[in-house]
Amino acid sequence: MEGKTSVKQRGGKKMKSTGIVRKVDELGRIVLPIEMRRTLDIAEKDALEIYVEGDNVILRKYQAACVFCDSVRELINYKGRSICADCVGKLQNKV
Numbered sequence: 325m326e327g328k329t330s331v332k333q334r335g336g337k338k339m340k341s342t343g344i345v346r347k348v349d350e351l352g353r354i355v356l357p358i359e360m361r362r363t364l365d366i367a368e369k370d371a372l373e374i375y376v377e378g379d380n381v382i383l384r385k386y387q388a389a390c391v392f393c394d395s396v397r398e399l400i401n402y403k404g405r406s407i408c409a410d411c412v413g414k415l416q417n418k419v
């Protein structure tokens with residue numbers, strides 16, 4: 325099913341319609357088209373964070389941030405939490 329490509333103005337942010345319509349299966353799954361995954365660099369097993377805004381469901385590539393400073397640079401995963409290299413360095417200096 326291909327709809328018309330349209331751009332909706334929403335709170336200053338442009339939401340671009342891809343013209344793609346997908347049906348949800350019995351388990352609530354939908355398939356992201358391969359072209360979209362390639363464009364957005366989404367690989368198998370990548371995590372997507374699900375946002376809800378009114379009636380909209382928004383998927384965003386999940387990007388963990390440092391638990392201490394919210395940085396997303398050079399993250400190290402420790403026991404399921406992300407810590408940036410900067411904070412690790414600061415912690416090491418205190419020990």
Ligand SMILES: [Zn+2]
Nearest residue numbers: 390393408411
């Ligand atoms: Zn940090």
